[in-house]
Amino acid sequence: DAGITQSPRHKVTETGTPVTLRCHQTENHRYMYWYRQDPGHGLRLIHYSYGVKDTDKGEVSDGYSVSRSKTEDFLLTLESATSSQTSVYFCAISESRGASGAYNEQFFGPGTRLTVL
């Protein structure tokens, strides 16, 4: 397995509370991603990072913020959790894009199951 860990692995929280999920990699890959996975929707990109302090929004970024102060860590924050954010969250990493600009394969972490009551 690629060196990707996510913490916590499970979390139950209440509506309105802040939540931070952490992704840590030991591969020194440039790109890091946060996805959420929900039945009927597959994987949807929340935010991604293309370097330290360089981040951009994905398809479903509302209600989420991210930070990347070090190459190895990518944090996802729910400022005020809502029940609609109950989901399984996956972090992924990939190497720099190839010369043609194509994206390489992504390596996924084990996921965090978040329940917002």
Next chain:
Amino acid sequence: SQQGEEDPQALSIQEGENATMNCSYKTSINNLQWYRQNSGRGLVHLILIRSNEREKHSGRLRVTLDTSKKSSSLLITASRAADTASYFCAYQGAQKLVFGQGTRLTINP
């Protein structure tokens, strides 16, 4: 939504049979990738096919790509119980990978 479409959503076959899953997408692509997800785990990359390739093999996996029809298929030959999983295609959209909703494959002993 830019999400790709996968077909079928669920597939159940007997061990030893071949399994075919299809993926359609909506934009021009640079490459298309297939991933497997076992229950409760993260996704694992299986194979990548570039837009200038039509077919690619990896062990018991065969992937085809038809850019004129914006579609791809994944064939798993001689299926095994361990192949039971969900399979996702992912294509490169404008800036990032876009995942399909997946095909749930069950291999019956």
